[in-house]
Each structure stands twice: as structure tokens, then as C-alpha cells.
Amino acid sequence: MKIGTVTGVVWSTRKASCLMGQTFLVVQTMEGQIVAADQVGAGTGDKVLLVTGTVASRFCMEAPVDAAVVAILDQEEK
Amino acid sequence: MKIGTVTGVVWSTRKASCLMGQTFLVVQTMEGQIVAADQVGAGTGDKVLLVTGTVASRFCMEAPVDAAVVAILDQEEK
Amino acid sequence: MKIGTVTGVVWSTRKASCLMGQTFLVVQTMEGQIVAADQVGAGTGDKVLLVTGTVASRFCMEAPVDAAVVAILDQEEK
Amino acid sequence: MKIGTVTGVVWSTRKASCLMGQTFLVVQTMEGQIVAADQVGAGTGDKVLLVTGTVASRFCMEAPVDAAVVAILDQEEK
Amino acid sequence: MKIGTVTGVVWSTRKASCLMGQTFLVVQTMEGQIVAADQVGAGTGDKVLLVTGTVASRFCMEAPVDAAVVAILDQEEK
Numbered sequence: 001m002k003i004g005t006v007t008g009v010v011w012s013t014r015k016a017s018c019l020m021g022q023t024f025l026v027v028q029t030m031e032g033q034i035v036a037a038d039q040v041g042a043g044t045g046d047k048v049l050l051v052t053g054t055v056a057s058r059f060c061m062e063a064p065v066d067a068a069v070v071a072i073l074d075q076e077e078k
Numbered sequence: 079m080k081i082g083t084v085t086g087v088v089w090s091t092r093k094a095s096c097l098m099g100q101t102f103l104v105v106q107t108m109e110g111q112i113v114a115a116d117q118v119g120a121g122t123g124d125k126v127l128l129v130t131g132t133v134a135s136r137f138c139m140e141a142p143v144d145a146a147v148v149a150i151l152d153q154e155e156k
Numbered sequence: 157m158k159i160g161t162v163t164g165v166v167w168s169t170r171k172a173s174c175l176m177g178q179t180f181l182v183v184q185t186m187e188g189q190i191v192a193a194d195q196v197g198a199g200t201g202d203k204v205l206l207v208t209g210t211v212a213s214r215f216c217m218e219a220p221v222d223a224a225v226v227a228i229l230d231q232e233e234k
Numbered sequence: 235m236k237i238g239t240v241t242g243v244v245w246s247t248r249k250a251s252c253l254m255g256q257t258f259l260v261v262q263t264m265e266g267q268i269v270a271a272d273q274v275g276a277g278t279g280d281k282v283l284l285v286t287g288t289v290a291s292r293f294c295m296e297a298p299v300d301a302a303v304v305a306i307l308d309q310e311e312k
Numbered sequence: 313m314k315i316g317t318v319t320g321v322v323w324s325t326r327k328a329s330c331l332m333g334q335t336f337l338v339v340q341t342m343e344g345q346i347v348a349a350d351q352v353g354a355g356t357g358d359k360v361l362l363v364t365g366t367v368a369s370r371f372c373m374e375a376p377v378d379a380a381v382v383a384i385l386d387q388e389e390k
Contacts, residue, residue: 001180001191001223003166010081012127015149016117024079024127030188032108035079035127039172049168049180049191054132054210054288054366055222064148066133067079070220071171088237090283093305094273102235102283110264113235113283132210132288132366142304144289145235157336157347157379159322186344195328205324205336205347210288210366211378226376227327244315246361249383250351258313258361266342269313269361288366298382300367301313 002050003073004029006042018064025069036067047073080128081151082107084120096142103147114145125151158206159229160185162198174220181225192223203229236284237307238263240276252298259303270301281307314362315385316341318354330376337381348379359385 004027012024023038027050034050042048049071056068082105090102101116105128112128120126127149134146160183168180179194183206190206198204205227212224238261246258257272261284268284276282283305290302316339324336335350339362346362354360361383368380 001221003182003189003191010127011152012149013152014118015127016146019148026081033081035081040170049166049171051220051222053222055213055220057133064129064133065079066129066131068172070175071168074167074169088283089308090305091308092274093283094302097304104237111237113237135289142285142289143235144285144287157377159338159345159347196326205322205327207376207378209378211369211376224328226331227324230323230325244361245386246383247386248352249361250380253382260315267315269315291367298363298367299313300363300365 001070002029002031002034002052004034004048004050006044006046006048006069007033008044010035016064022063022065027067027069034067036069037063037065038069040069040072042069042072049073079148080107080109080112080130082112082126082128084122084124084126084147085111086122088113094142100141100143105145105147112145114147115141115143116147118147118150120147120150127151157226158185158187158190158208160190160204160206162200162202162204162225163189164200166191172220178219178221183223183225190223192225193219193221194225196225196228198225198228205229235304236263236265236268236286238268238282238284240278240280240282240303241267242278244269250298256297256299261301261303268301270303271297271299272303274303274306276303276306283307313382314341314343314346314364316346316360316362318356318358318360318381319345320356322347328376334375334377339379339381346379348381349375349377350381352381352384354381354384361385 008026086104088102164182320338
């Protein structure tokens with residue numbers, strides 16, 4: 001998983017029908033920008049945990065996405 | 079998912095039979111160039127949302143592709 | 157698989173329900189930071205082996221994760 | 235998918251039995267060198283379309299490969 | 313697939329039970345270091361072919377790995 005910060009939302013009128021009902025967040029990670037389906041009600045400024053790849057779609061929801069925000073972080077102990 | 083801009087189309091006469099009937103768009107993202115199957119009727123200059131990996135083929139269509147244009151973006155709020 | 161060193165733990169109260177009961181370790185690899193589910197009881201400072209991608213969730217546990225710590229290294233012979 | 239140019243062939247006598255009968259092409263892409271199973275009879279110098287990841291093995295052939303040459307390009311319109 | 317050279321072996325006493333019986337080779341590729349399960353009896357110094365991702369585990373063996381050495385190269389024609 002990756003750690004990132006939500007920076008905005010992506011809007012689309014013309015999209016594949018299988019994507020209807022998904023909210024897509026723009027998330028900035030250390031490696032770059034990722035657009036991810038929201039599973040936890042995250043908003044701009046939230047520090048979040050991202051799951052990427054096939055797993056993003058298979059376990060928590062059945063949608064044609066390759067990235068999902070699966071948690072809002074409380075804190076990171078280092 | 080990634081955000082990119084459609085820059086052209088790829089043509090091929092000799093291709094695997096399982097690829098027949100697909101339109102392949104050249105899309106420029108921040109990380110580089112990707113060739114993606116079109117699912118929404120996108121054209122050159124459109125800002126689009128790309129799904130990559132196994133998910134690109136499994137949910138919206140049954141084709142041997144690893145990248146698909148699944149939405150044309152209206153705007154991106156930041 | 158990748159070799160990395162555990163540098164901390166990630167905490168989250170608001171997360172997808174399918175992630176409950178998982179411990180997420182922050183692991184530093186040569187390519188960057190990865191958050192991975194712990195399968196072996198690793199702690200900060202441990203040198204570990206990471207599995208990434210779909211495989212991380214499919215074989216050893218059924219959880220919506222894309223990275224897992226699957227071994228603590230004894231030594232690396234070179 | 236990625237666009238690349240075939241630069242050679244890889245030979246191996248000692249290989250996993252599940253790989254028998256595959257031709258492996260060395261393909262140079264903008265991101266680096268990839269070895270890919272040939273599905274279309276491509277040769278050195280051909281500009282080709284590469285599928286990578288699980289999809290490379292699942293749709294067009296049942297072989298343990300993570301990259302496949304699936305088309306020879308006619309031209310690329312930009 | 314990637315081409316790499318075996319540089320050593322990784323040892324671990326504490327590992328996920330599903331990894332027992334696997335030999336893990338450290339392989340240096342042009343993109344960096346990968347730890348891969350050995351399927352062909354490769355040793356230090358051998359030039360090998362690596363399969364990465366889900367495919368590494370699904371076709372040739374049923375183990376929780378994301379990279380496998382599947383061939384020892386004879387030569388590479390360019």
C-alpha cells in the first residue's frame with residue numbers, strides 16, 4: 001500500500017457504465033499522482049492509505065478500478 | 079487510475095486475433111506514453127482517465143489489454 | 157520480492173471493514189516506502205522480505221492488501 | 235500497452251518446462267528492455283505493441299509469461 | 313520478462329508457512345535488485361530470465377511469490 005494526501009476530485013460525464021456511482025479522488029503520493037476510488041469518505045487534505053492493482057477492485061468492492069482509498073490515517077509512528 | 083491526454087491512434091494489420099475490433103489510443107501521462115483500448119469514444123486532445131493492469135480487461139470488456147480509457151474528464155477540482 | 161527494513165506502523169480508525177485486524181508496517185526499500193500487512197510478527201528495525209501485488213493477498217491470507225511482509229531475513233549471502 | 239522495437243531473441247536450454255515452445259523476443263521500449271513472448275511472428279527491427287502483466291498470459295495463450303508481443307504496428311498517427 | 317544475473321541467496325528462519333521449501337535468489341536487473349523463487353536450479357553468476365507479478369506463482373508452481381527465475385540463458389542474440 002502507499003501513503004498519500006487527497007488533493008481533489010475528478011469529474012466525468014462520459015465514462016464507462018461500470019464506473020457509475022464511484023467517487024474518484026486525486027491523491028498525491030511520493031511517487032506521483034494517482035486517481036483512486038473512495039471507499040471511506042475521504043476528503044481534500046486527508047492523509048490516506050491507497051491500495052493499487054487488481055486487489056483494489058476485488059476485495060472491498062466490485063468496480064473496474066486499479067486504485068482505492070481504503071483508510072484515513074490517524075498517525076504514522078516511526 | 080491515471081490522468082492523461084490522447085495524442086493519437088495506433089494501427090496494426092498483423093495482430094493477435096483476440097485484439098480484433100479494438101481501437102488503441104496513444105495517451106500521454108505524467109509518467110510516460112501508454113497505449114490503451116478505447117471504451118468511451120475518446121479522440122485526440124481529450125483529457126481522459128486510464129485504468130491499467132488486469133482490471134483494464136476484466137470488468138468493462140473481455141479483451142487482452144492492459145490499459146483502457148474508461149472516462150473523458152470534465153474537469154479536475156484541486 | 158523486495159528486501160526492506162521496517163521503520164514503523166500505520167494506524168487508522170476509519171478504514172474499509174475488510175481491513176480490520178491487519179497490522180500495517182511501514183517498510184523502506186531501495187525503491188521507496190511501502191506499507192505492508194504483517195504476516196510474521198515483524199517489528200521496527202527488522203530486515204524483511206516483501207511480496208507485492210495480487211499475490212500478497214491471495215496465498216497467505218485473504219485480505220484486501222497489495223503488499224505483505226512474508227519473512228524476516230536471517231542474512232543475505234552475496 | 236507499450237510500443238517498442240524488437241532488438242533480438244533470447245535462447246535458453248535450461249528453462250521451466252511450462253515455457254517450452256515459446257519464442258522470447260528482446261524488445262526495447264522507452265522505459266527499458268523487456269523480454270516478451272511472440273504471438274505474431276515479429277522479427278528484429280519490427281515496431282510492436284507489448285502487453286504486460288497477467289493479461290499477457292491469460293487471453294491469447296496459456297503460458298507462464300508476463301509480457302507478450304501482440305501486434306506489429308503499421309504506423310502511429312499523432 | 314526481465315534479464316538479470318544471480319548475485320546470491322536470501323535466508324530466513326521466520327517466514328510465512330506457505331513459503332517453506334522455496335529457494336530465494338537475489339537477482340540484479342537493469343532496474344534494480346529483485347528476490348525471486350528459483351525454478352531451474354540457478355546459481356550465483358548465472359544470467360537468468362525472470363517472470364514477475366501474479367504470473368510467477370500461477371503457472372509453474374503454487375507458491376506465494378511475485379517473482380521467479382524461470383530460465384538460465386544460453387546467449388542473447390542482438
